[in-house]
Amino acid sequence: MATASTVRQAIEQVGIVAAVRCRAPVDTMLEVGDALLATPLTVVAVSPGSHQPWQTVAELRSRFGANMVVGAGPLSTLVQVETAIAAGAEFVICASFALPVGSLCRRHGVLYLPGVATPVAAAQAERDGWRLQVLFPPGRDGVATLRRLQRACPAARFLPMGGVTVENLPHYAQAGAAGAVVRGVIGARAKWEMAALITQMRRVRAAWEAGLAERGA
Numbered sequence: 001m002a003t004a005s006t007v008r009q010a011i012e013q014v015g016i017v018a019a020v021r022c023r024a025p026v027d028t029m030l031e032v033g034d035a036l037l038a039t040p041l042t043v044v045a046v047s048p049g050s051h052q053p054w055q056t057v058a059e060l061r062s063r064f065g066a067n068m069v070v071g072a073g074p075l076s077t078l079v080q081v082e083t084a085i086a087a088g089a090e091f092v093i094c095a096s097f098a099l100p101v102g103s104l105c106r107r108h109g110v111l112y113l114p115g116v117a118t119p120v121a122a123a124q125a126e127r128d129g130w131r132l133q134v135l136f137p138p139g140r141d142g143v144a145t146l147r148r149l150q151r152a153c154p155a156a157r158f159l160p161m162g163g164v165t166v167e168n169l170p171h172y173a174q175a176g177a178a179g180a181v182v183r184g185v186i187g188a189r190a191k192w193e194m195a196a197l198i199t200q201m202r203r204v205r206a207a208w209e210a211g212l213a214e215r216g217a
Contacts, residue, residue, distance in 0.1 A: 004111040007090045008132050010069045014043045015179040015208050017159065018201065021047035029056045033064050035194050039201040043069045045093055045181065048080055054087035061088040074115065074136065078104065085110050093134055093161070093181065097125040113159065119152030126156045132178060137162035143175045150176060166207045173211025180208065
């Protein structure tokens with residue numbers, strides 16, 4: 001398993017975490033993994049609401065571990081975090097910050113991405129050593145919330161999650177987000193059209209890269 005530092009670097013390099021909630025069999029999720037690699041989007045978070053989520057994490061790690069970073073979330077309990085880590089998750093996303101989760105992830109060398117929505121929560125997570133955080137939820141004006149957190153905690157880096165779309169993704173990139181957790185782009189259908197999924201996810205990647213280009217201009 002890669003170190004938490006290596007996983008954090010991979011997430012920031014790719015910029016997009018594809019959060020997948022799929023009620024279809026694990027074999028279908030492996031097809032989704034093939035499509036994501038073809039995009040390429042190489043960071044995936046499996047939702048605990050998926051069909052057999054922990055088996056899915058284990059199978060994705062087994063099949064794509066050399067080329068894909070596999071995590072889980074958003075998780076809501078310490079038991080879920082323990083189970084995800086046991087299945088091979090390299091990072092976990094949680095809806096809020098909790099010291100016991102941070103301690104558990106640190107013991108296992110797993111990257112913890114705590115959910116924060118206020119400067120106080122962001123500062124608490126940063127003091128515990130978790131500089132890469134999930135802005136969860138961003139709210140109606142997510143970009144403004146992102147900027148407020150950045151001003152309050154300039155050493156932290158933020159990944160908006162919830163309500164992230166192809167349309168607003170460039171704005172997050174321009175505002176300095178470390179990346180974004182994209183949900184809903186991949187739905188919960190039992191049947192997948194590989195070409196359509198690749199096209200859809202390439203739109204997401206292109207939107208993010210367009211925002212980065214504007215930020216660097």
